[in-house]
Amino acid sequence: MSARRGHGHGHGMGPAMARAGEKPRDFRGTLRRLLRYLRPRLWQIGMVFLLTVLSTLFSIVSPRIMGKATTVLFDGLLARNAGIPGAGIDFAQIARILALLGFLYLISAGFGVLQQYVMAGISQRTVYDLRNRVNEKLARLPLSFYDRHTHGEILSRVTNDIDTIATTLQQSLTQLITAIVTLVGVVVMMLAISPVLTLVTLVSLPLSAIVTVGVARRSQRYFRALQAALGELNGHVEETFTGHQVVKAFGQEAEAVAEFDRINHRLYEAGWKAQFVSGIIMPLMGLVNNIGYVIVAVVGGIFVTRRAVEIGDIQAFIQYARQFSQPITQTANIANIIQSTIAAAERVFELLDEEEAVPDPADPVRLERPRGEIRFEDVRFSYKPDKPLIEGLSLAARPGQVIAVVGPTGAGKTTLVNLLMRFYELDGGRITVDGVDIRRLRRGELRSLFGMVLQDTWLFHGTIRENIAYGREGATEEEIVEAARLAHADGFIRALPDGYDTVLNEEASNLSQGQKQLLTIARAFLADPAMLILDEATSSVDTRTELQIQQAMQSLMKGRTSFVIAHRLSTIRDADLILVMDHGRIVEQGTHEELLAAGGHYADLYYSQFAGGQSLAG
């Protein structure tokens, strides 16, 4: 006789789903907070609860009733065997019992379907809210948050963690209710049938507890080893694949495979042990169960011969005894799942608790006709409090001027951009546009005053038209084409088979780097801002496109105050003001001639970068 496994509503069975438990730090607090998200749907949850209880109750009562039918059958048969005249099986009564049973089953199933139906709505809408909440939060977080967290990490919270919560809400919650109700109901029914038999069954309880705990402890050790090996393997694979070219260059393929084999073997050893140990929990529980079953069958059989219990009740009792241990294992399993769900929720809440950017002022100033006068007054700023970066910086840009920012890679040229656009908050001093402190403007308003063309050309999955139109909401077709024309992009766009309707793929790899740059310039033309922030990217483009970009940028800068992260000598020499940056600081400022005459940092840089210096060859 094979052990019949789980019965009822459980589909969360199987050791494959057992996870190595990760523990939340503040279980109760996080749980309470998660429950708060369910509050708007309180009455629906109440309904689910009621439906689950009812559905479970009906399914608990039914074996007893089914047993009654058997009793009637058996009694009738015995009576006839005993030769009582006119005696026989009372089919009318059996029909009544079975009809009642069928009705109960139907209701139980109906409630079950309804319960799942409502719960699907609750769980999915709850995570819908949660996802939106997280996304809105992401929009309010300052850029410094994004510096501290990788994209993968943030993405995993928005998707994986929230998915975990959804699955738990959908399945585990109702399973937990079912399990508890079943457990209580089954014990009650068993007691009602025979307290003695119940006692016999309960004897197997400590046995199953010992089995579960013993196995769980061992399997946890293997699961930890499994996780460790998995982490190591992932690291090795990531490294080897991203460094493929280097691995090949140095002929290290065999070494990489050997190392992989070592980790893979450890993963296998820990893996099969973990799976095996957690896999035997089912058969072992089955055995404990079966022992109880045999005892019940034997003791029950004896009881029946003594007429202490009816035969149908024994049949029912056996079914109950079967159901009895299942919710216990299930609850243990669900407890694990809930723990990792709370851990996931904790990560999501952590994100929701991140400190937000300073809110926009209540009575913002509006600049109707921005002229583009920018001042930095005694500005102090640092990314990390203990590492001062910019101190006492003052500068003034009059409308229409070009300010060139120069310095070696990593000198912090983008920091200036970040401060201008108010991506970060100052530690001291102030920045003004047309004499107005930028903190008195709404962020959106401030940023709409600037046009930005960065080296990192961000385009999204959509048509070229949509990508250009991103510069200004509600732009007309003519305006879009005009912007593309000004940016020298119209030509290549029209040469594409689908023209402005060409859909850019995810990495926008169907355009060249230079073409992408031209599109972002077109975007800036369309936005028509009073001020510009440009990054002259020289490295990524071929000579011809480079020329077009240069021309496009030149015409874009006309009449606008422009901050240019400069690489071209011509731009730098013609600039009204040059800011020389090094190690995150502005070390010098002035015009080309002034700075050369000063013979400082700029002069060094100028001669080394632009005018030869020692060469490797020769």
Next chain:
Amino acid sequence: MADIVDVGIVSGDTGYILRVGALMLLVALGGTAVAVLASYFSSRVSMGLGRDLRKAVFSRVQGFSLHEVDRFGAATLITRTTNDITQVQNVVMVMLRMLLFAPMMAIGGVIMALSKDPTLSLVIVFVLPVLGATIGAVAAKALPLFRAMQQKIDRLNRVVREGLTGIRVIRAFNRVAYEQERFVDANRDLTETAITVNRLMGALMPVMMLLMNLTAIAVVWFGGIRIDAGHMEVGDLMAFIQYVMHIMFSMMLLSMMFVLLPRASASAARINEVLDVVPAIADPPEPRASGPVRGEVEFRNVTFRYPGAERPALESISFRARPGEVTAIIGGTGAGKTTLVNLIPRYYDVQEGAVLVDGVDVREWRQADLRAGIGYVPQRAMLFSGTIAENIRFGKADATEEEIARAAAIAQADGFIAEMKDGYASEIAQGGTNVSGGQKQRLTIARALVRRPAIYIFDDNFSALDFRTDARLRAALKPEIARSTVFIVAQRVSTVMDADRIIVLDQGRVAGMGTHRELLQSCEVYREIVASQLAEEELA
């Protein structure tokens, strides 16, 4: 158990009941032992499958040429080697444990039911098609929904990812609200499908249970009639119900496949895609040259085009470089500079012409012998987790400590290594995140130097260094690489001015070749590049 009822209870024979009870215990013990064994084998088999698959995929990827890695992208190759295989491995285990067990349970149940009472078994014949139809109907509806849901999840992820990568642009253009709308759209779309799927799957279980229970009722009813007619006994009926339950339950297990299989089959398809790729570059059966490389490199009328590209990346390139010579390659991005040097270690195969090293076509070399003679410094500095010494030793497995220190000194890396707490034993984090870009670059140069190769390839490595370090590094390098064949890819004219040969590339073609002075005379493109970088007074 049927015997307890039919013989034991009916006759009131307690001894018989006990004997049968003991027998039942034995059967249960046997069943457990077999189940434990099954668990043992299923664990070993499924985890073993996972291990072998992982090894197969990893080794296959190691054999990939650069083109094949580019085609997939490193990120998806990583997921395929790790997550996808884990997915398949877990499903195989569940299948071995449950789904294999289910049909056996069903067949066993049917046999036992037939042996108890063939006539009553007609109930099963009637119910099974109904059950099958239910499962089929749900499957027909659910499978497309599952697929649609996966697509919607992908879409939501894409929106989030775009939002993350473009955060500055989005904020700069003040389009936060627009992005929110895009997200809410994708989110709502996903939620609606998810609700439908979950409702459907949620209905499946109760409905299956209902069918199961109704079958039990039918069995009792018809069984009662058969008992009344004397064709059957009560104990048999009870056993029969159990068998029917087994059959139905196994069908329910089978229906779990819906949840598991679509995911696993998607994963399996992704794994197979990797395994199906036959690496385009393989060693020749009989190599015509064996190391060590002397260093003579010749391009003979080489034309190379990336698969699927319209325009060749390189067209009709011919030149010859000898040991002791420095060849510089200059030109805008997309001109084909990196592609050109990548042909020397045979990262790609050319379509026309030939690349020769020591007079032998690189396709006639064993890849390992060829690459052992090349010191390659890639554009993107890439280090591996491990100590600094291990990273440098990557270039030469048996390098002594002196050799490592010497290479580090030339690469101007000894200074910052000495400042680190553990010196050469300092650990580099994965991806080299705990050293700066310039430091990383210098370590990759040391890694190439320690090999003392016949051919050096520097792919635009000097731009990340500040100019003082740059100058010192070049001065130290010069004697070290004097007897090798050196290739330098560069952006700055100042880096290449003194090279023995400058190759000016423009859109994959040689726009000019010669020394700085010669090119200034003859090559328009070179003059343009120089003009954009050097002050006029330096031109002469």
